[in-house]
Amino acid sequence: xxxxxxxxxxxxxxxxxxxxxxxxxxxxxxxxxxxxxxxxxxxxxxxxxxxxxxxxxxxxxxxxxxxxxxxxxxxxxxxxxxxxxxxxxxxxxxxxxxxxxxxxxxxxxxxxxxxxxxxxxxxxxxxxxxxxxxxxxxxxxxxxxxxxxxxxxxxxxxxxxxxxxxxxxxxxxxxxxxxxxxxxxxxxxxxxxxxxxxxxxxxxxxxxxxxxxxxxxxxxxxxxxxxxxxxxxxxxxxxxxxxxxxxxxxxxxxxxxxxxxxxxxxxxxxxxxxxxxxxxxxxxxxxxxxxxxxxxxxxxxxxxxxxxxxxxxxxxxxxxxxxxxxxxxxxxxxxxxxxxxxxxxxxxxxxx
Amino acid sequence: xxxxxxxxxxxxxxxxxxxxxxxxxxxxxxxxxxxxxxxxxxxxxxxxxxxxxxxxxxxxxxxxxxxxxxxxxxxxxxxxxxxxxxxxxxxxxxxxxxxxxxxxxxxxxxxxxxxxxxxxxxxxxxxxxxxxxxxxxxxxxxxxxxxxxxxxxxxxxxxxxxxxxxxxxxxxxxxxxxxxxxxxxxxxxxxxxxxxxxxxxxxxxxxxxxxxxxxxxxxxxxxxxxxxxxxxxxxxxxxxxxxxxxxxxxxxxxxxxxxxxxxxxxxxxxxxxxxxxxxxxxxxxxxxxxxxxxxxxxxxxxxxxxxxxxxxx
Numbered sequence: 076x077x078x079x080x081x082x083x084x085x086x087x088x089x090x091x092x093x094x095x096x097x098x099x100x101x102x103x104x105x106x107x108x109x110x111x112x113x114x115x116x117x118x119x120x121x122x123x124x125x126x127x128x129x130x131x132x133x134x135x136x137x138x139x140x141x142x143x144x145x146x147x148x149x150x151x152x153x154x155x156x157x158x159x160x161x162x163x164x165x166x167x168x169x170x171x172x173x174x175x176x177x178x179x180x181x182x183x184x185x186x187x188x189x190x191x192x193x194x195x196x197x198x199x200x201x202x203x204x205x206x207x208x209x210x211x212x213x214x215x216x217x218x219x220x221x222x223x224x225x226x227x228x229x230x231x232x233x234x235x236x237x238x239x240x241x242x243x244x245x246x247x248x249x250x251x252x253x254x255x256x257x258x259x260x261x262x263x264x265x266x267x268x269x270x271x272x273x274x275x276x277x278x279x280x281x282x283x284x285x286x287x288x289x290x291x292x293x294x295x296x297x298x299x300x301x302x303x304x305x306x307x308x309x310x311x312x313x314x315x316x317x318x319x320x321x322x323x324x325x326x327x328x329x330x331x332x333x334x335x336x337x338x339x340x341x342x343x344x345x346x347x348x349x350x351x352x353x354x355x356x357x358x359x360x361x362x363x364x365x366x367x368x369x370x371x372x373x374x375x376x377x378x379x380x381x382x383x384x385x386x387x388x389x390x391x392x393x394x395x396x397x398x399x400x401x402x403x404x405x406x407x408x409x410x411x412x413x414x415x416x417x418x419x420x421x422x423x424x425x426x427x
Numbered sequence: 428x429x430x431x432x433x434x435x436x437x438x439x440x441x442x443x444x445x446x447x448x449x450x451x452x453x454x455x456x457x458x459x460x461x462x463x464x465x466x467x468x469x470x471x472x473x474x475x476x477x478x479x480x481x482x483x484x485x486x487x488x489x490x491x492x493x494x495x496x497x498x499x500x501x502x503x504x505x506x507x508x509x510x511x512x513x514x515x516x517x518x519x520x521x522x523x524x525x526x527x528x529x530x531x532x533x534x535x536x537x538x539x540x541x542x543x544x545x546x547x548x549x550x551x552x553x554x555x556x557x558x559x560x561x562x563x564x565x566x567x568x569x570x571x572x573x574x575x576x577x578x579x580x581x582x583x584x585x586x587x588x589x590x591x592x593x594x595x596x597x598x599x600x601x602x603x604x605x606x607x608x609x610x611x612x613x614x615x616x617x618x619x620x621x622x623x624x625x626x627x628x629x630x631x632x633x634x635x636x637x638x639x640x641x642x643x644x645x646x647x648x649x650x651x652x653x654x655x656x657x658x659x660x661x662x663x664x665x666x667x668x669x670x671x672x673x674x675x676x677x678x679x680x681x682x683x684x685x686x687x688x689x690x691x692x693x694x695x696x697x698x699x700x701x702x703x704x705x706x707x708x709x710x711x712x713x714x715x716x717x718x719x720x721x722x723x724x725x726x727x728x729x730x731x732x733x734x735x736x737x738x739x740x
Contacts (some may be wrong), residue, residue: 179647182646184647195639213649
């Protein structure tokens with residue numbers, strides 16, 4: 076399991092296997108509701124990630140995947156919410172039980188995050204070089220000169236041409252794709268062990284998307300950083316991640332190793348997502364499947380299975396009565412689905 | 428940047444002549460004859476006519492304006508009707524008082540406003556935030572002259588902490604200079620301080636919700652770096668704009684404050700000039716004020732380049 080490129084000093088557990096780098100246990104996140112009180116937006120989410128591993132959080136907008144990744148970074152408070160219950164354990168340390176400062180000190184050298192809107196994530200008032208340098212000065216204790224050299228080195232690494240000149244440019248002088256490269260350079264400059272990428276290519280041109288994904292894959296191979304990849308795009312996830320967690324309405328609907336999930340989905344929602352991926356090479360008269368309806372908002376979650384109102388396999392009296400649990404499936408290690416009919420349904424996966 | 432600044436300055440020159448034209452027109456429309464005022468009690472018509480002739484008041488208004496412009500271009504602002512001093516002498520002597528007062532008022536406004544806005548932002552949504560907001564809203568509604576009188580009666584007359592009136596030049600020492608400026612400076616700076624507070628509080632609130640501030644947090648930067656480096660500079664853009672306008676208001680407000688605190692400044696000079704129909708002095712004052720406002724706005728424009736690099740390209 077452990078990769079050769081995994082950073083030195085990785086903890087091992089009692090059985091000799093590699094311990095988890097990140098463990099999210101029963102995480103629930105709440106935000107203030109407009110009508111007063113607190114509204115749960117992410118409920119009872121658990122997953123884990125090994126050092127050097129790659130995992131995707133997949134779901135439609137509003138499924139809670141970004142809220143989950145923000146919570147891992149310890150930034151829930153900064154976005155106005157709070158972690159209601161559950162634990163976030165990083166490298167064996169329970170961060171939810173620790174101080175804000177402990178978490179803050181980990182951001183940068185421990186974990187870094189790149190966002191959906193790279194142009195808006197860079198401060199317009201400072202040069203990109205300055206914004207990369209301030210991280211390494213703070214976390215790696217470099218002086219100005221060393222930090223500047225590091226900034227050039229990182230811009231070079233993310234393949235920005237004429238890096239030595241461009242570090243003195245302001246963000247507005249860069250395109251969206253270039254801004255995302257700058258963001259990646261900024262985060263990777265501190266040698267983090269976990270990289271969270273929240274829809275890093277959604278706001279970019281299709282041609283640029285592929286290059287950014289390639290860059291992320293290369294970086295992962297070169298540095299051994301663990302990747303938590305947040306996306307609504309299953310096709311992208313298939314290329315990049317070993318494991319997939321599918322989220323729906325604030326909770327985990329299904330999780331499995333990628334291959335297992337793509338070829339043998341056990342939750343109708345996952346199957347629907349796979350069916351809605353356009354595939355080149357297949358007959359053009361095949362219609363893309365769309366999942367009818369929209370994701371219910373927090374607070375409007377159905378009483379039974381949260382997907383039941385949109386599910387073509389839903390059976391009245393079974394699916395809409397009780398909230399189903401996330402069940403481990405027989406015959407498939409590491410495969411869980413939140414569906415009462417998981418055992419009896421035969422769902423379409425990726426067809427080759 | 429220098430090209431930009433000089434272009435802006437050239438564009439402002441017409442303004443320096445249009446504003447005095449408006450003043451000419453206003454004086455023409457206003458009731459009262461300067462010659463009658465100058466002729467003293469119970470003047471004879473001959474005496475009034477002689478004064479009119481001497482001061483060239485019989486010429487049409489546009490001719491008088493053209494002559495004034497010609498003199499100004501030769502560097503001559505004329506001589507006061509009321510005293511023998513040239514307008515330039517008079518204004519330079521009284522300029523220091525007013526500029527000191529405006530400076531102290533603006534420093535007070537920026538320091539107090541920025542501090543309150545930062546404290547309120549760091550306690551966002553809390554009782555301190557609401558208290559600061561309420562305080563600033565009340566301060567905006569307080570008239571400067573009334574506040575000036577209250578300050579004088581409490582801190583000068585009552586507690587005797589500061590002098591109640593007058594002015595000491597900076598040449599006489601820093602403390603004597605400053606002590607005469609504290610109360611009038613606060614009275615004059617209250618309104619801009621309240622405006623800076625509200626404006627900066629709202630701008631900071633916006634910026635703190637931005638993606639780049641969340642990113643700064645995600646980089647594990649210290650709280651002070653997130654607030655002072657990544658938030659404050661961007662939040663200053665709207666505040667600087669407002670400050671530029673406020674300098675003009677503070678300059679106007681100095682007129683009443685100088686009267687209350689009996690300070691020999693430009694505002695007092697302007698009031699006396701209006702009352703005595705001393706047209707050259709009034710025009711000189713208007714020309715000076717217009718120049719100051721134009722220069723301050725130029726400085727504001729140039730400062731945008733610092734706060735917002737996008738403007739530079």
